[in-house]
Each structure stands twice: as structure tokens, then as C-alpha cells.
Amino acid sequence: MQYKYLAALAFSSLTLAEPAVFNKGPLITDFGQHAKVEAMLPLPADAKFKVAFDVAEQAEPGKLNKRFNSLARFVNMHVANGVKAENIQLALVVHGKAGFDLLSEQAYRQKFSHSNANIALIKALADQGVQVMLCGQSAAAMEISAKNLMPEVQLGLSAMTLHALLQQQGYTLNPF
Known part of the structure; x- marks a missing residue:
């Protein structure tokens, strides 16, 4: 009986906590919101990041791909801190059905009858120097033509090839 009371008390105090405040920017202002973390481990003043993000999951048609948004959050939260x-170099390696989220507005609208919510995000990422790459094997399997991609997207032989080349350049793989 005591345990039930303690669990209920602990849960009720958790539900009364203030919600986290997520901030915009400082570099990519429309995407990549992040929360301030109190008492965090300090970041080295000379920290350098070379990180590849791997995305295979497509967003719901007409919606922003949350995995793409992770790159904007990575940039913003680190610069804010x-x-x-x-000192931040990122690469986005896309394969599988997520390749559809890299279609130009015209091609996306033709396929899904929706606007592509990812266009502004991909442009903002590319403007910050993010390499946006699509697996050529996935593109072939999904019948995605290079001419139907956003201009910021580079087509590679395969996601495996892209990751191997990025690793040779010192990129680590972000597992999220």
C-alpha cells in the first residue's frame, strides 16, 4: 500500500513540472528547435563535429520529416551552446522511402497530391553546408529520377557507398 502511495506522489510531482521551452535558431530559424539543458556536461571550446545522419523513414505525405529536422536541431543546439x-560538418544520407521526401515540389505534388513540407528545411540545411545525399539504389527501386529531386540533393551509388566514403573523411554515424 505504501508503494502505491509513493508512486502516485512521485507521478503527481512529475506531472506538475514545467514543460520544456524549445528555442528557435540561432542559425536555422524555422527548424531545429532545441531546449536549454541546465547543469550539462561542458562542451569543449574547440569541439568539432563531422556527423552523418542516416534516414530511411518517409514522413507522412505533406508532413515534415522529423529525422531531417534532427540535423537542424543538431546545428542550432550546438551553436547555441x-x-x-x-566546426560543424553534417551529411544527410537518405535511402528507402525517405527518398520521396527529397522530391521537387512538382514531382512530390504529382505523386502525393500534397505540397512537400521538406523543401524549405532541405534548402536551409544546404545553406548551412549540410551535404544532402540520396542512395542511388533506393532511387532506382522507388523509381525516383535525378531530374525530379530538389537541386540541393546529390545522388550517390548507394547509401552503403556514401557512408563508407564519409567514414573515410572522418564522419561518425549518428544513430538517431
């Missing part, structure tokens, strides 16, 4: 923007 003192990492120099020039």
Missing part, C-alpha cells in the same frame, strides 16, 4: 558553426 558555444560550438562554432564552422
